[in-house]
Amino acid sequence: MIKFLIEKEFKQIFRNSFIPRMIIMMPLMMMLIFPWAANQEVKNIKLSVVDNDRTTMSGNLVRKVSSSGYFILNSVTGSYTDAMKDIDSGSSDIILEIPADFEKQMMDDKHSTVMISANSVNGTKGTLGSSYLASILNDYSAELRSDMMQNLSISAVQEPRSFSIVPEYKFNPRLDYKVFMVPALMVMLLTMITGFLPALNIVSEKEAGTIEQINVTPASRFQFILAKLIPYWCIGFVILTICMGLAVCVYSIIPVGSLLTIYLFAMIYILVVSGMGLVISNYSDTMQQAMFVMFFFVMILLLMSGLFTPVGSMPDWAQYITILNPLKYFIQVMRLVYLKGSGFFQMIPQFLSLCCFALFFNVWAILSYRKSS
């Protein structure tokens, strides 16, 4: 019996002119466009320099900053007021002001001060921009110092003690944002497709009245729900495979860990989200309702999943909420497997959490699907 129910679902899915296309198009769009757009690195910061010194040393500084790749030199002006005008008009994001006696102070006092002022309307751009700029300036001052040491080479001058920090970024050595985002985007995609489609499917049967006709057949609600789940399970796997293929082809991102682990977790995760979708569909009478409720939850789940912002930096109460977010666990798993190569046994907590969610939502779905109310 279940075989025929599933067969019917597949027939309907492939006969639908829209869904099969969506299944192909969505991963393509997500994988090809989103990793470039959802980039948290800040590049192309427009810089205005107020050079009151106009010496070789200040010139070198400006050259060093503009050759770093992060900044576009917008203008070199003589007064702070002019630079502010650039900020106001939006043609500049950050101002570097070099004091008038920069070179002289550096030679005489071995010390000088420059000023950075950043437009922080876009917070990330402002803070990251000024910290990039600060680190370039530090580099430059270190260079100057070592130059001077060589020139002076006098033992009387005590070399100031200092140390420099050389960070090593584990598992993502070049801090490539895409490596980090792509696995998480796969989760997002899986959530959207395997969460929405089964929910809308059941509601459409309600709207068309066909659910009545099924309800008077001997097919049990367990069979009915299972027949709705299995096709979307398969679709989820297809999508995941397409995504992983694209990640390899386009970004050369290959999971460090095993594919088997990914599929195992995906299997459970799809059950979780489609179960959630089914629960929502059981409580909604129209497509509109189901769509809206689903959107509501998916939005919250996405924003609180650590997809864009780390869970650790959320306030405590928000962190407690994320405990109930299945998305969080699967994103963790995907990143762990992709970047760190974690094995199954290191992710037992996530596995158990996802299993609980899957059980919870699907039992709820079966119980709330009432054949005779």
Added chain:
Amino acid sequence: MNAVSVNRLCKSYNGVKALDDVSFDVAKGELYGIIGPDGAGKTTLFRILTTLILPDKGTALVQSTDVVKDYSTIRSIIGYMPGKFSLYQDLTVEENLNFFATVFNTTVKENYHLIEDIYKHIEPFRTRRAGKLSGGMKQKLALSCALIHKPDVLFLDEPTTGVDPVSRKEFWEMLMKLKKQGITIIVSTPYMDEAKLCDRIALMQNGKFLRIDTPDNIVASYPYRLWAVRSSSMHILLDDLRSCQGITSSFSFGTCYHATMDETLTVEKLKRYLLDKGHHNIEINEISPTVEDCFMLLLKEDGV
């Protein structure tokens, strides 16, 4: 033993009584009509009998099986055709039929003899999607799907609503054939003309059964002489009839008004009265009552 046996069934929606203490029996092999206007509670009754909803009070047995306790047994012995077309519109005619056959653990071949007469009308379109069929063909397909598992009792909820007169007639001919095969059929309809085709009919209003009898008995028990009245100015005729002393009831019926009168009034008197009111070409003929007349009378007695 009765095919369907309903005892004091009640069901309310938010305080509104959809079924109010309904009891009736349907014999095996009977064609049983439930006649009533929209909102009478027909669909609620069907949904309880087909195990889709639970009654608040009362019991209902289908083939001696309780609709609440043994709902799963009932589902395999009944066929249900809801008022709204509810087959898969994106599957073809053939796929729908096969699908419903398989969910009932049977095959189209096994019970083809049962649906042959009906299905042969739509067989030329078997590769067409159900959603693209005309209204009459949809009904035939729905009936085929409801019959494919050889049900003992067939529930048809307003099967002919929104279907053209020719298809309606064909549909009832098919029901007659099915009845000959021994299938008990319970059909609801708002059309009074279909009532006389049933073995027995129940007149339903506001969740209550007003009367249950054969169509002939219902018509024969009409206590008054009934008159059909026509005149040149029909639009004011009804008001004039109602204001006339001695007229006990009058309502529109097709192209004329049906009226009953008490002993104080005669046809001659009425004619004169209407002439005074400025009517011409007055026709007053005695007619034999129809189910609809009986129904209107019952409604009046019921105080609605």
